[in-house]
Amino acid sequence: MTEYQTIAASDTVLRDGTIKLHGDEAFEAMRRAGRLAAEILDEMVPLVQPGVTTQALDDVVRQMTLDGGAIPATLGYRGYAHSCCISINHVVCHGIPSDKVLKDGDIVNIDVTPLLDGWHGDSSRMYLVGDVPLKARRLVDVTHECLMIGIDQCKPGARLGDIGAAIQAHAEQHRYGVVREFCGHGLGRLFHDAPEVIHAARAGSGPELKPGMFFTIEPMINLGKPWVKMLSDGWTAVTRDKSLSAQFEHSIGITETGCEVFTLSPKGLDKPPY
Ligand code: MF3
Ligand code: CO
Ligand code: CO
Numbered sequence: 427m428t429e430y431q432t433i434a435a436s437d438t439v440l441r442d443g444t445i446k447l448h449g450d451e452a453f454e455a456m457r458r459a460g461r462l463a464a465e466i467l468d469e470m471v472p473l474v475q476p477g478v479t480t481q482a483l484d485d486v487v488r489q490m491t492l493d494g495g496a497i498p499a500t501l502g503y504r505g506y507a508h509s510c511c512i513s514i515n516h517v518v519c520h521g522i523p524s525d526k527v528l529k530d531g532d533i534v535n536i537d538v539t540p541l542l543d544g545w546h547g548d549s550s551r552m553y554l555v556g557d558v559p560l561k562a563r564r565l566v567d568v569t570h571e572c573l574m575i576g577i578d579q580c581k582p583g584a585r586l587g588d589i590g591a592a593i594q595a596h597a598e599q600h601r602y603g604v605v606r607e608f609c610g611h612g613l614g615r616l617f618h619d620a621p622e623v624i625h626a627a628r629a630g631s632g633p634e635l636k637p638g639m640f641f642t643i644e645p646m647i648n649l650g651k652p653w654v655k656m657l658s659d660g661w662t663a664v665t666r667d668k669s670l671s672a673q674f675e676h677s678i679g680i681t682e683t684g685c686e687v688f689t690l691s692p693k694g695l696d697k698p699p700y
Contacts, residue, residue, distance in 0.1 A: 428621075428633035439615045446614060447638035452545070453679055453686070456614065456640060459547035460677050460688025462494040462540045467551050468693050471700045474553040476530045480512040484523035487538055496540035499548075499617045506661065511537040511550075518646050518654050518663040518671040519608055530556035533566055535673045539617065546613045548642050549689035550675040554698045561649070562670055563698075568600050569647040569672035570697040576625070576643045580678060580685035584635045590627025593645050603652030605671070607663065610642040613677060626652075635680050644675030 431444040435451035448456075466487055473483060488509035491498045498509035506522075513521035513535040514528070521535075528534060537550035552566045572593045579588040589610075597604045610623030621633055625645040650669025657664060665671050674697065677688045690696060 430636060432638070441616055441619055443620050445612060445620050445633060445639060447636055448614060448640055448679070449638065452614060452640070455543060455545040456547070456677065456679060456688045459496070459540055459542040459545045460549070461547070461692065462491070462496055462542055463538050463547035463549040463677070464689050464691045465494070466490045466538045466540065467536060467549060468691055468695050470536050470553065471695055474528065474534060474536075474555060476528055476556050478528050479525050480514070480521070480523040480528070481525055483512060483536065484508050484510055487536070491538070491540045494540060494542065496542035499539040499541040499546055503617070510539075511535075513537070513671070513673070515670055516665045516668045518605055518648070518665060519673060520661045520663055522659060522661055528555045531558055533558060533562050533670060533672060537673075537675060541617075544615055546615075546617050546677075547689060548613055548617070548675060548677050550644065550673055551696065552672050552674060552698060553700075565602065565647065565649050565670055566672045566698060568597065568602065569645060570674050572596050572645045572647055573643055573674040573676060576645065577676065577678060577685065577687060580635060580680060582635055582637050582680060582682065585630050585632045586621055586623060586635065587627035587631030588629050589643060590624045591629035594626040597645070597647050603648040603650060605646035605648060605652050605654055607654050608646060610644045610675070612639070612641045614640045637680050637682050639680040640677065642675055642677050644673060646671055646673045
């Protein structure tokens, strides 16, 4: 049985498996955190160029997060020592910023999570480095479509599984693989909370969506098979078959009539070409 818990914005919340239902004040706070996440991702657009290191991008994310009055939620999270995740080409997610240099033709995901006044924004976008082959650009386009088709399912009375069903159908139509090992997640005062938002699911399955739920949708879509492998650094996930992988992520809240996307770009830079 799914348990829901109505909470006030000021309540202390526990990771107790319940799905939290939030009110207006929490929506306001999530709008601010989500907007900062989007502004940071906007700022990355001109910086993602051949020759830049992923650590240099991470430095900008950290500085912008701090300037925005927030803290990167990843910094110190389970021993993670960076302000964002940067995942290149066949890296599925949780790529660690380093002295690695971006090169012409790369596709890159940057995932940021500002913690602002106690509330988490969580969003990622793909960036194209220089001239990217059509096959890779197509994967990036369809992955963004998968995210938005998932978001289209989000309204009170729908089921969580409707999101994954829609995403899976769209990805598999294009013969892409939907990664199963990583999910979207509830968030708010907590970074990772119930429910798990799976990106390949049966329509009509899972908990009912109710007004006040906050969660991310963050499909990882592979040009090849869905299988992933962890690298020995304990964080980096890559495709087993070395095929390219793409991901976009938004943080959303369920409203009375549908949903609100907290992390939309104020400049309309939600997907490439930028
Ligand atoms: N931002 C990621 C997510 O979407 C989580 C990154 S946790 C880290 O849930 F420690 F790997 F950075
Ligand atoms: Co997330
Ligand atoms: Co994220």
